[in-house]
Amino acid sequence: MYSQKLALALATAAFAAYSLVNIPPITIDTPTIVRQCENTEIFWHGGTGPFFLVIFKAGQATATDTFAGLPPNTDSLLWQVDIAAGFMASLRITDSEGNIAQSRLFLVGIGQNTCEVF
Numbered sequence: 708m709y710s711q712k713l714a715l716a717l718a719t720a721a722f723a724a725y726s727l728v729n730i731p732p733i734t735i736d737t738p739t740i741v742r743q744c745e746n747t748e749i750f751w752h753g754g755t756g757p758f759f760l761v762i763f764k765a766g767q768a769t770a771t772d773t774f775a776g777l778p779p780n781t782d783s784l785l786w787q788v789d790i791a792a793g794f795m796a797s798l799r800i801t802d803s804e805g806n807i808a809q810s811r812l813f814l815v816g817i818g819q820n821t822c823e824v825f
Contacts, residue, residue: 730753730754730755731752731753731754732753732754732806732808733751733752733753733754733758733800733801733802733806733807733808734751734752734753734808735749735750735751735752735798735799735800735808735809735810736749736750736751736752736810737798737810737811737812737813738798738810738813739813740816741788741796741813741814741815741816742788742792742815742816742817742818742819743788743790743791743792743815743816743817743818743820743822743824744787744788744789744818744819744820744821744822744824745787745788745818745819745820746785746786746787746788747785747786747788748783748784748785748786749783749784749785749786749798750782750783751782751783751800751808752782754800754802754803754804754806754808755779755802755803755804755806756777756778756779756780756781756802756803757775757776757777757778757779757802757803758777758779758781758800758801758802758803759773759774759775759776759777759800759801759802760773760774760777760784760798760799760800761773761774761798761799761800761801762786762790762796762797762798762799763796763797763798763799764790764794764795764796764825765794765795765796765797765812766795771789771790771796771825772786772789779803787822788815788818789822789823789824789825790815790824790825791815791824791825792815792816792817792818793814793815794814794815795812795813795814795815796812796813796815797809797810797811797812797813798810
């Protein structure tokens with residue numbers, strides 16, 4: 708009985724270690740179509756949640772938008788673009804382990820809707 712419990716405990720520990728090692732690194736997709744005041748879905752992959760997503764207007768050190776505490780089982784966010792058309796922007800996501808992924812710069816295009824922009 709004791710050896711069965713020990714074997715089960717060792718197998719469980721080995722599986723947990725295997726699972727931790729095999730979590731893919733976090734990456735974030737660069738959006739291809741981004742329009743002022745319209746919704747854009749942002750996708751990321753891998754990493755360990757919760758996640759912290761930051762959106763930067765190019766050339767600015769402070770974030771335009773921040774989304775903290777995104778749940779572990781999520782891999783996307785719908786963002787209403789509040790950056791004015793003609794500006795470049797980028798995305799940065801950090802997972803709970805401190806791993807960071809950043810998108811390439813993307814251009815914000817003209818949208819059909821109106822909203823407050825930065």
